[in-house]
Amino acid sequence: GAVVSQHPSRVICKSGTSVKIECRSLDFQATTMFWYRQFPKQSLMLMATSNEGSKATYEQGVEKDKFLINHASLTLSTLTVTSAHPEDSSFYICSALSGRSSYEQYFGPGTRLTVT
Amino acid sequence: AQRVTQPEKLLSVFKGAPVELKCNYSYSGSPELFWYVQYSRQRLQLLLRHISRESIKGFTADLNKGETSFHLKKPFAQEEDSAMYYCALRSSSASKIIFGSGTRLSIRP
Numbered sequence: 001g002a003v004v005s006q007h008p009s010r011v012i013c014k015s016g017t018s019v020k021i022e023c024r025s026l027d028f029q030a031t032t033m034f035w036y037r038q039f040p041k042q043s044l045m046l047m048a049t050s051n052e053g054s055k056a057t058y059e060q061g062v063e064k065d066k067f068l069i070n071h072a073s074l075t076l077s078t079l080t081v082t083s084a085h086p087e088d089s090s091f092y093i094c095s096a097l098s099g100r101s102s103y104e105q106y107f108g109p110g111t112r113l114t115v116t
Numbered sequence: 117a118q119r120v121t122q123p124e125k126l127l128s129v130f131k132g133a134p135v136e137l138k139c140n141y142s143y144s145g146s147p148e149l150f151w152y153v154q155y156s157r158q159r160l161q162l163l164l165r166h167i168s169r170e171s172i173k174g175f176t177a178d179l180n181k182g183e184t185s186f187h188l189k190k191p192f193a194q195e196e197d198s199a200m201y202y203c204a205l206r207s208s209s210a211s212k213i214i215f216g217s218g219t220r221l222s223i224r225p
Contacts, residue, residue: 034212043202043217044160093160095213105213107160 002028004096006108013084014116021079021111023094029074030096034105035067038091050077084115118143120205120216128222129193137188137219139177139203147205149179149186150213154200163188163201173197198223 003026013019023033031052036044048069049057056069066088068080077096081088091112095105119142129135141147149166164172166179166186177188186203203216 044215046212046214049212095160104162109159 002026002096002098002104002106004094004106004108006092006094006111008111009109010112010114012114012116015085016083018080018082019084019113021081021092021094021113023077023079023096023108025075025096025098025106028096028098030077030098031074032097033071033077034095034097035069035077035079036093036095038093038110040091044093047079081113084113086115089113089115118147118205118207118214120203120214122201122203122216122219124219125217126220126222128224130224131195132192135188135190135193135197135221137201137203137221139186139188139216141184141186141203141205143184143205143207145207146181147207149177150204150206151175151177151186151188152202152204152215154202156199160202193221193223195223195225197221 005024005026007022011019033050035047037047038044046059047062050069050071052071052074058064066082071077091110093110095107097105121140123138151163152160153163154160175188175190177186179186200218200220202218204213206213
């Protein structure tokens with residue numbers, strides 16, 4: 001089946017610094033990728049929809065200047081958490097839409113971000 | 117507005133007992149409904165979708181448009197079914213998926 005990877009799997013950073021998370025579709029091209037945030041014991045909250053070659057569409061309440069999304073190629077989307085604060089600590093999950101498989105979304109393993 | 121509601125945070129049943137995880141949705145059109153599962157320390161994966169009308173790992177789910185429900189059922193629970201289950205909705209093929217809050221299914225031996 002289709003595989004989506006995320007890097008890094010875990011990252012710890014200091015307040016005020018920026019962190020970049022990569023999401024890659026390994027064996028298929030994904031024109032659309034999605035970024036989710038998951039708090040402990042809670043559901044996935046959609047942050048933004050990322051389309052290759054265009055600006056991301058952010059969900060209401062998500063700061064686009066804080067969570068920068070770049071989808072420069074058909075296999076890579078990046079999420080940069082800028083000027084991170086402890087409240088940004090969370091589990092970030094990406095998914096990629098596969099057009100070849102009835103538009104099924106394949107999920108990455110997630111990235112655990114801890115801001116100290 | 118699109119919304120998915122899973123009323124149970126935790127469901128605990130004995131092995132061999134029937135399982136039903138409830139899901140209700142609100143959407144004005146004809147959405148696609150899904151069930152996703154997340155086993156311990158694993159990534160989220162698709163369990164089944166309503167348009168396939170198939171049974172995966174013994175689970176089935178029927179879309180009831182009148183009741184706007186998409187409950188997940190299995191007649192005989194197995195220990196390996198213990199996981200987090202998310203009901204989800206999307207409005208069209210290439211659009212975003214909205215998740216419910218999830219139900220943790222715990223199967224007791």
